[in-house]
Amino acid sequence: MSAFALKGNICFSQGKNKISVHEQSYLICENGVCAGIFKELPEGFLHIPVRDAGDSLIIPGLSDIHLHAPQYSFRGMGMDLELLDWLNTITFPEEAKYADLDYARKAYSIFTEDLKKSPTTRACIFGTLHVESTELLMDFLEETGLKTFVGKVNMDRNGPDILQEKNAEESAKATLHWLSDTSEKYLNTKPILTPRFTPSCTDELMKKLAEIQQEYHLPVQSHLSENMGEISWVQELCPKTAFYGEAYDQFGLFGGKGCPTIMAHCVHSPEAEIELMKKRGVYVAHCPQSNTNLSSGIAPVREYLDRGLHVGLGTDIAGGHSLSMLRAITDAIQVSKLRWRLTDDSLKALTFEEAFYLATMGGGEFFGKVGSFLDGYEFDAVILDDSFYRHPQPLSVRERLERLVYLSDDRCIKGKYVSGRKLF
Numbered sequence: 178m179s180a181f182a183l184k185g186n187i188c189f190s191q192g193k194n195k196i197s198v199h200e201q202s203y204l205i206c207e208n209g210v211c212a213g214i215f216k217e218l219p220e221g222f223l224h225i226p227v228r229d230a231g232d233s234l235i236i237p238g239l240s241d242i243h244l245h246a247p248q249y250s251f252r253g254m255g256m257d258l259e260l261l262d263w264l265n266t267i268t269f270p271e272e273a274k275y276a277d278l279d280y281a282r283k284a285y286s287i288f289t290e291d292l293k294k295s296p297t298t299r300a301c302i303f304g305t306l307h308v309e310s311t312e313l314l315m316d317f318l319e320e321t322g323l324k325t326f327v328g329k330v331n332m333d334r335n336g337p338d339i340l341q342e343k344n345a346e347e348s349a350k351a352t353l354h355w356l357s358d359t360s361e362k363y364l365n366t367k368p369i370l371t372p373r374f375t376p377s378c379t380d381e382l383m384k385k386l387a388e389i390q391q392e393y394h395l396p397v398q399s400h401l402s403e404n405m406g407e408i409s410w411v412q413e414l415c416p417k418t419a420f421y422g423e424a425y426d427q428f429g430l431f432g433g434k435g436c437p438t439i440m441a442h443c444v445h446s447p448e449a450e451i452e453l454m455k456k457r458g459v460y461v462a463h464c465p466q467s468n469t470n471l472s473s474g475i476a477p478v479r480e481y482l483d484r485g486l487h488v489g490l491g492t493d494i495a496g497g498h499s500l501s502m503l504r505a506i507t508d509a510i511q512v513s514k515l516r517w518r519l520t521d522d523s524l525k526a527l528t529f530e531e532a533f534y535l536a537t538m539g540g541g542e543f544f545g546k547v548g549s550f551l552d553g554y555e556f557d558a559v560i561l562d563d564s565f566y567r568h569p570q571p572l573s574v575r576e577r578l579e580r581l582v583y584l585s586d587d588r589c590i591k592g593k594y595v596s597g598r599k600l601f
């Protein structure tokens with residue numbers, strides 16, 4: 178048995194609407210799993226090592242369930258376009274550079290170092306279509322100790338010559354090569370099937386990916402109903418489907434038995450699509466900053482939450498410009514307020530409790546028992562020190578937590594644990 182404790186001001190979600198606060202308490206980790214919160218160390222744990230975080234806050238690690246590693250290099254640049262123009266003029270030319278392993282090495286070492294220092298402990302990450310550089314990204318991520326799913330991207334149509342696989346067969350072959358190299362190689366880093374989105378993948382490719390999904394029992398990540406132009410295009414490409422989600426579902430790549438699936442965005446999902454996501458247990462990755470930057474719209478997250486869909490948050494680097502999942506929490510709240518005020522007052526804005534839940538337990542569920550400090554949850558923790566903020570009045574821990582999240586300041590991050598392993 179290996180056990181230790183973190184001491185500090187412990188804050189975590191106990192469900193959608195409740196944040197528990199335990200001032201100056203011990204959070205015990207036993208064999209990588211949370212084993213209780215106590216004011217004083219109990220009898221059987223008197224001699225375990227303790228890391229005293231002083232007056233810092235201790236929160237569960239955050240799960241970023243949608244981002245693109247190769248796009249970190251141009252975050253915050255070229256932000257005045259909508260999705261399809263942005264992909265063609267900025268994103269695809271940059272991703273094409275990852276054919277060059279030296280470029281990939283430089284870019285991915287910066288990305289992984291920054292992700293390690295961020296409040297994120299788990300992530301679902303897109304690479305590019307290139308096998309070698311995606312494997313390099315996985316090597317780097319493994320070293321960080323973060324737990325991630327990483328996808329070699331599939332795209333065999335509608336891309337530029339510099340960023341497109343020759344045909345479905347070549348794309349499937351590259352995917353199998355990548356899987357045979359990586360599916361058993363790592364402890365922390367796992368492959369996830371990643372058809373970029375319907376406009377990038379022929380029916381033939383989708384069929385082959387579905388076969389690979391079955392054979393390897395892989396999870397799936399893609400994009401769904403992000404932008405109106407994209408949705409019309411999918412309708413033209415797939416005239417037999419009633420809505421975008423069916424374009425994945427017809428191949429068995431939309432959740433359901435043995436195929437955990439994340440769909441990013443779901444900004445403009447029609448009723449039938451929402452129903453199918455619920456039926457299939459699809460995870461919605463809500464990416465509020467990206468949806469703002471690319472003028473995509475505002476997803477009805479309150480509705481998804483209230484109807485019991487799985488929902489988590491994503492930074493969607495580089496649609497989103499900030500790698501901070503603390504920022505994603507506040508963005509989710511802010512855009513939900515604008516949606517409520519400007520377009521639909523039947524859906525109330527998200528509360529702080531709800532948005533904090535989405536970033537911790539909501540997205541964490543994709544990884545198992547992750548995102549809380551309740552007994553039995555994996556011990557993913559972040560230590561946040563806000564002592565350098567000057568304040569003229571005493572503040573409660575709950576007030577400090579909200580301020581820390583709103584200010585989203587990386588300088589606060591002083592420690593991080595994943596499944597009980599100390600990263601720093």
Ligand code: GUN
Nearest residue numbers: 245373374400467493496
């Ligand atoms: N849809 C297809 N590819 C992408 C991408 O790279 N980013 C976003 N936001 N949407 C996409």
Ligand code: FE
Nearest residue numbers: 245400441493
């Ligand atoms: Fe994306």
